[in-house]
Amino acid sequence: MSKSHKRSGVSLAEVAKAAGVSKMTASRVLRNASGFSAETRDRVMREVERLGYVPNRIAAAFGSEQTSTIVGVCVPHLSSTLYGTVLDSINHAFSRFGYQTIIGSHENEPEAEEAWVRNILSWRPAGVIISGRTHTTATIELLKAQAVPIVEIWNLNTSPLDISVGFNHYDCGREMGQYMLSKGRRRIGYVGAEANAPGMGAARLEGFEEALRASDRPLATKEVLIDRPGFYAGFYGTETVLNRAGDIDAIYFQDDAMAIGGMFYCQSKGIDIPGDVGIAGWGSMEVASVIPQRLTTTAVGTQSLGKSAAEALISRIRGEPVDDVIVAPTRLVPGNTV
Amino acid sequence: MSKSHKRSGVSLAEVAKAAGVSKMTASRVLRNASGFSAETRDRVMREVERLGYVPNRIAAAFGSEQTSTIVGVCVPHLSSTLYGTVLDSINHAFSRFGYQTIIGSHENEPEAEEAWVRNILSWRPAGVIISGRTHTTATIELLKAQAVPIVEIWNLNTSPLDISVGFNHYDCGREMGQYMLSKGRRRIGYVGAEANAPGMGAARLEGFEEALRASDRPLATKEVLIDRPGFYAGFYGTETVLNRAGDIDAIYFQDDAMAIGGMFYCQSKGIDIPGDVGIAGWGSMEVASVIPQRLTTTAVGTQSLGKSAAEALISRIRGEPVDDVIVAPTRLVPGNTV
DNA sequence: TGCCATTGAGTTACCGGTAACGCAACCAAA
DNA sequence: TTTGGTTGCGTTACCGGTAACTCAATGGCA
Numbered sequence: 001m002s003k004s005h006k007r008s009g010v011s012l013a014e015v016a017k018a019a020g021v022s023k024m025t026a027s028r029v030l031r032n033a034s035g036f037s038a039e040t041r042d043r044v045m046r047e048v049e050r051l052g053y054v055p056n057r058i059a060a061a062f063g064s065e066q067t068s069t070i071v072g073v074c075v076p077h078l079s080s081t082l083y084g085t086v087l088d089s090i091n092h093a094f095s096r097f098g099y100q101t102i103i104g105s106h107e108n109e110p111e112a113e114e115a116w117v118r119n120i121l122s123w124r125p126a127g128v129i130i131s132g133r134t135h136t137t138a139t140i141e142l143l144k145a146q147a148v149p150i151v152e153i154w155n156l157n158t159s160p161l162d163i164s165v166g167f168n169h170y171d172c173g174r175e176m177g178q179y180m181l182s183k184g185r186r187r188i189g190y191v192g193a194e195a196n197a198p199g200m201g202a203a204r205l206e207g208f209e210e211a212l213r214a215s216d217r218p219l220a221t222k223e224v225l226i227d228r229p230g231f232y233a234g235f236y237g238t239e240t241v242l243n244r245a246g247d248i249d250a251i252y253f254q255d256d257a258m259a260i261g262g263m264f265y266c267q268s269k270g271i272d273i274p275g276d277v278g279i280a281g282w283g284s285m286e287v288a289s290v291i292p293q294r295l296t297t298t299a300v301g302t303q304s305l306g307k308s309a310a311e312a313l314i315s316r317i318r319g320e321p322v323d324d325v326i327v328a329p330t331r332l333v334p335g336n337t338v
Numbered sequence: 339m340s341k342s343h344k345r346s347g348v349s350l351a352e353v354a355k356a357a358g359v360s361k362m363t364a365s366r367v368l369r370n371a372s373g374f375s376a377e378t379r380d381r382v383m384r385e386v387e388r389l390g391y392v393p394n395r396i397a398a399a400f401g402s403e404q405t406s407t408i409v410g411v412c413v414p415h416l417s418s419t420l421y422g423t424v425l426d427s428i429n430h431a432f433s434r435f436g437y438q439t440i441i442g443s444h445e446n447e448p449e450a451e452e453a454w455v456r457n458i459l460s461w462r463p464a465g466v467i468i469s470g471r472t473h474t475t476a477t478i479e480l481l482k483a484q485a486v487p488i489v490e491i492w493n494l495n496t497s498p499l500d501i502s503v504g505f506n507h508y509d510c511g512r513e514m515g516q517y518m519l520s521k522g523r524r525r526i527g528y529v530g531a532e533a534n535a536p537g538m539g540a541a542r543l544e545g546f547e548e549a550l551r552a553s554d555r556p557l558a559t560k561e562v563l564i565d566r567p568g569f570y571a572g573f574y575g576t577e578t579v580l581n582r583a584g585d586i587d588a589i590y591f592q593d594d595a596m597a598i599g600g601m602f603y604c605q606s607k608g609i610d611i612p613g614d615v616g617i618a619g620w621g622s623m624e625v626a627s628v629i630p631q632r633l634t635t636t637a638v639g640t641q642s643l644g645k646s647a648a649e650a651l652i653s654r655i656r657g658e659p660v661d662d663v664i665v666a667p668t669r670l671v672p673g674n675t676v
Numbered sequence: 677t678g679c680c681a682t683t684g685a686g687t688t689a690c691c692g693g694t695a696a697c698g699c700a701a702c703c704a705a706a
Numbered sequence: 707t708t709t710g711g712t713t714g715c716g717t718t719a720c721c722g723g724t725a726a727c728t729c730a731a732t733g734g735c736a
Contacts, residue, residue, distance in 0.1 A: 054460055
């Protein structure tokens, strides 16, 4: 099959000519602007239908910069359910309002994000959504120079570049620390994983440590694997900390996947949960609710976060007033693993 | 903060003037085309740097239709790890080759896909990737009329619109059916879930049923929940089929998440796996490898599928020869649950 | 009846790049 | 020296829409 990459499409001018009106009138009909009669509209639409006209948004965006409906969204990666859910709700909100989402993933490498930003800005997007707390200075300068609306998601940022919509990770960690202490845990460890630079669990760990310190029960041990957070990493991270500090009575995991990995490690070794070791995660993974023991975790509103982020960006684009800092909901869910 | 949505950017003309060359020469330098001296290149690049020039791809794509670097990818949804992994590897491959990925999700509703296609085509993409076997006739006509390179992913399609890269779901199902029979299973049930129309597990079920029929052990019972496939659905679907047909000795699940839900249902009821009931899934979820019993499943190369799909599309775009039908790898992984 | 506001169009100019072509300067081979 | 190819760069003409403006016809109201 030989595909012709030539300019093939029907243009607005052809539609207009066929309908016996000017390009401008046809344009008005298609954008549903005012200034045409019902009869004219029908004539134009009939030709649109007949000729199979597909509007050319590249040309439209080019001709009147106001109308770019592209938004860029860059998350750490696309394969995790957590970010996937966020992306899904962002994309839904955007498509409902007629925006197209261009995605990117940076694998927690600020340089990859910078490259993505450079790229996306060349499409003159109506707005961009970026994630995490770490951006290169070049990234920030590029975004500022283009004066493009920005939403930073995931981590709450009280002095955002533009708008921040995120979870209060610090408070999540602190709350869980206090909870574990309240359940009588005294020697507590932490297991996390980060493939590249700073990692998305850092703020939770900070809050968690702070809570323990405040009660004079500082973190007993910490293991942050150089790996993608996941079931495996949780499994082996648990093995590591238990071998290193066999007397700990609880482990806080970076997320539920790791916590579940840890639970199964314990199960495989005959370690009783929560009798011997208490376990807590973060993120309210679905699988956590079908396993025999309900995992103590923090439920997070990823959908809510995505929706808020998209809606805040749209408001900003439209010049409507928006809150600069929006906290996405989280809630400690006591299970029976601590 | 008042964001100006005005035409702000530095244009190529300004860069060219500052560098004392023509627009065309500056354009050549930036596209790394030939026809300029090293000295000219340095002069231009210095001004690019100094003025913070960000190329305008909208204009570039508009001016010379050949150069649109947008590709569209539409999957059922973005929140599952399975599609997420595919999307991730597609996106990686594309960004390595300088393409921008615009995403869409259709939730298994062909009409949603049609709307997305209509939208994406107005961006004159270099190519599109769609998924599943069900498309509206309007979708197909639109794509054909625009003569845009297309890759259909997920389901293998032996007579594709353009290119098909997919798993051979039918064979996966058939192979698993034969395997379960070979392990002495005789009364076998199926548990699946589909939120909307046709569902992505249908072809596997067909192959599975065929294998059972061929051995005169037809499917004993089938439960397809009207729900998103997941741990919950697997849990409750298992409850349903076991209550309905308590004498079945094995269940084939639509995917691993459902199978794991089913395993935990059995565990909660004291039903021995594989003693009382054998269980098999599909998709090689990571969590399946940390639970105490290794789940019998079919490992699928989602990354490989994504990479192949992206590379095939790029080859097609470039006019290089490509196979029309590419099978992504799958492999039955015997665990100890059947 | 005369005047002005409204409606339904058309005209013109432009957005910021790139393709295609032109052309002078230079160099190597005949 | 002539010829022909290459190199380096400029000129021109668009790509397909939309903003801003203009203008004639219409109709309501004083």
